[in-house]
Amino acid sequence: DADVTQTPRNRITKTGKRIMLECSQTKGHDRMYWYRQDPGLGLQLIYYSFDVKDINKGEISDGYSVSRQAQAKFSLSLESAIPNQTALYFCATGRSGGPTGELFFGEGSRLTVL
Amino acid sequence: AQSVAQPEDQVNVAEGNPLTVKCTYSVSGNPYLFWYVQYPNRGLQFLLKYITGDNLVKGSYGFEAEFNKSQTSFHLKKPSALVSDSALYFCAVRPLGDYKLSFGAGTTVTVRA
Numbered sequence: 115d116a117d118v119t120q121t122p123r124n125r126i127t128k129t130g131k132r133i134m135l136e137c138s139q140t141k142g143h144d145r146m147y148w149y150r151q152d153p154g155l156g157l158q159l160i161y162y163s164f165d166v167k168d169i170n171k172g173e174i175s176d177g178y179s180v181s182r183q184a185q186a187k188f189s190l191s192l193e194s195a196i197p198n199q200t201a202l203y204f205c206a207t208g209r210s211g212g213p214t215g216e217l218f219f220g221e222g223s224r225l226t227v228l
Numbered sequence: 229a230q231s232v233a234q235p236e237d238q239v240n241v242a243e244g245n246p247l248t249v250k251c252t253y254s255v256s257g258n259p260y261l262f263w264y265v266q267y268p269n270r271g272l273q274f275l276l277k278y279i280t281g282d283n284l285v286k287g288s289y290g291f292e293a294e295f296n297k298s299q300t301s302f303h304l305k306k307p308s309a310l311v312s313d314s315a316l317y318f319c320a321v322r323p324l325g326d327y328k329l330s331f332g333a334g335t336t337v338t339v340r341a
Contacts, residue, residue, distance in 0.1 A: 145327060157331040204271060216262055217329060219271035
């Protein structure tokens with residue numbers, strides 16, 4: 115089983131619909147992140163959480179919200195989806211307490227907003 | 229604020245030839261630098277990192293990267309490329325004391341047989 119699991123892997127929806135992308139991890143990491151990937155733009159940080167009670171906005175948080183339900187679960191919501199939110203979304207985890215800070219990524223959730 | 233530039237959208241090499249993927253960065257203070265690889269329909273996989281010490285860092289799958297502070301570069305290299313190295317490569321940076329990674333736009337590597 116994957117250490118970082120994202121659901122759904124693919125979703126097609128219509129403008130104005132509410133969408134939730136879920137992420138769960140078995141790595142025991144306290145830090146979790148949501149990134150968005152667009153061709154030619156790399157990955158942009160949407161939100162990040164350093165523990166259950168700590169939620170922070172990233173570079174492109176407008177139109178998104180998150181919930182950290184438990185240390186192992188971090189969900190991303192689009193309250194009213196719009197076409198320019200069509201992208202590949204990645205959840206990532208990281209471990210605190212060490213200096214290195216490399217992240218571990220899920221397989222991605224491809225969202226299409228029509 | 230930190231930033232990463234990958235000046236080449238695509239790199240094409242023949243199998244067996246050396247592979248170089250370029251990365252330059254901008255960050256306040258000492259950088260932590262990373263390379264990730266993304267295969268089709270997969271998430272990003274960690275390749276290697278520079279934290280401190282030797283400027284030449286060795287990582288997974290025969291890749292290495294050289295940190296050059298004066299040129300603010302962290303180029304990824306492989307002496308002999310394989311067709312299976314064809315993928316999208318991302319350089320990332322974070323400053324000391326910050327746990328948010330900033331990624332470059334990515335470089336698509338194609339290795340032809």
